[in-house]
Amino acid sequence: MLPLRRGDREPLVDLQALMHSVYDRAGFDLAIDYTQEPVPSLPETDITWANALLQQQGLG
Numbered sequence: 001m002l003p004l005r006r007g008d009r010e011p012l013v014d015l016q017a018l019m020h021s022v023y024d025r026a027g028f029d030l031a032i033d034y035t036q037e038p039v040p041s042l043p044e045t046d047i048t049w050a051n052a053l054l055q056q057q058g059l060g
Contacts, residue, residue, distance in 0.1 A: 004010060023029070042050065054060030
């Protein structure tokens with residue numbers, strides 16, 4: 001919830017765009033090695049889900 005003045009309408013916030021902006025500005029693509037297994041490791045069901053998602057996006 002965002003703090004608003006009385007009578008103000010709550011704004012719509014594009015969280016995906018916000019997260020992309022933070023990721024790009026912080027240089028996470030340079031700091032995180034996405035070829036390595038995550039720590040802590042994912043449960044098998046999450047690994048299956050993530051692999052299916054990557055294949056759907058043509059990345060797996």
